Amino acid sequence: MLRFFKSKKHKVENKEIEIDRNNIPKHIAIIMDGNGRWAKEKKLPRTMGHRAGVESIRRIIKESHVLGIKYLTLYAFSTENWKRPKDEVGALMKLLVEYLRNEIGELNANGVVIKILGDTTKLADDCQKEIKDAVELTKDNKGVVVNIAFNYGGRDEILRAVKAVSKDVEKGIINLDDITDDIFESYLYTKGTPDPDLIIRPSGEKRISNFLLWQCAYSEFWYSNVNWPDFKEKDLHRAIYDYQNRDRRFGGV
Numbered sequence: 405m406l407r408f409f410k411s412k413k414h415k416v417e418n419k420e421i422e423i424d425r426n427n428i429p430k431h432i433a434i435i436m437d438g439n440g441r442w443a444k445e446k447k448l449p450r451t452m453g454h455r456a457g458v459e460s461i462r463r464i465i466k467e468s469h470v471l472g473i474k475y476l477t478l479y480a481f482s483t484e485n486w487k488r489p490k491d492e493v494g495a496l497m498k499l500l501v502e503y504l505r506n507e508i509g510e511l512n513a514n515g516v517v518i519k520i521l522g523d524t525t526k527l528a529d530d531c532q533k534e535i536k537d538a539v540e541l542t543k544d545n546k547g548v549v550v551n552i553a554f555n556y557g558g559r560d561e562i563l564r565a566v567k568a569v570s571k572d573v574e575k576g577i578i579n580l581d582d583i584t585d586d587i588f589e590s591y592l593y594t595k596g597t598p599d600p601d602l603i604i605r606p607s608g609e610k611r612i613s614n615f616l617l618w619q620c621a622y623s624e625f626w627y628s629n630v631n632w633p634d635f636k637e638k639d640l641h642r643a644i645y646d647y648q649n650r651d652r653r654f655g656g657v
């Protein structure tokens with residue numbers, strides 16, 4: 405089984421930057437944008453852009469493993485993406501199924517934990533099965549946790565949590581006055597996951613697009629003009645380097 409390259413000698417540097425290995429963000433979340441524009445530039449169908457986007461996913465998961473990033477969250481399909489043409493929606497579902505089917509062995513061998521954020525009950529049966537098997541197979545691994553946000557929306561996640569916590573109040577499982585940030589978080593898809601330190605959006609757009617609305621309260625944002633299929637390890641390095649040179653105050657001074 406192919407193992408990801410991991411060596412103490414590996415230097416995370418290029419001409420301009422050197423990353424501080426002692427200050428790697430624990431959780432990086434990425435809005436994988438620009439697949440359609442990438443395809444259009446090459447006069448290819450949009451779905452080819454998404455397919456090329458899967459190559460970037462491969463690269464970035466490997467690099468996260470090398471760098472020691474603990475959590476990587478990838479926004480792959482939003483609750484609003486159902487509005488896209490039927491064939492594009494179908495192609496995105498198919499890509500997820502193919503990806504998990506073909507790569508779960510290698511991911512598992514490298515200790516990756518696969519988790520899904522979002523309502524999977526609305527997905528096709530084969531998609532649900534592949535997800536269930538991948539999550540089950542990798543759940544006790546100790547490597548990078550890869551959260552794939554699929555049929556995910558930040559507002560939907562918060563609403564679901566509000567309803568679930570209200571039910572528990574009704575049932576007397578919890579008192580209204582005892583609901584804290586920590587308790588509320590335990591009702592979110594991201595239960596047990598630290599908030600993202602860094603949110604990356606390629607393709608030049610500067611929006612949050614319903615992504616991790618609760619969790620992004622103190623995240624650092626990093627944008628790049630590169631479309632997601634062209635996003636390389638060096639872009640991740642730049643994002644991390646920039647993050648390492650910021651002053652995070654979390655509301656303090």
Ligand code: FPP
Pocket residue numbers: 436437438439440441442454455457458461479480481482485496499500503504552607
């Ligand atoms: C946004 O670009 C991208 C998406 C809505 C889909 C992202 C999905 C993948 C990269 C592949 C999913 C597969 C797996 C294995 C999780 P866009 O289509 O909005 O691009 P545009 O703004 O240039 O049109």
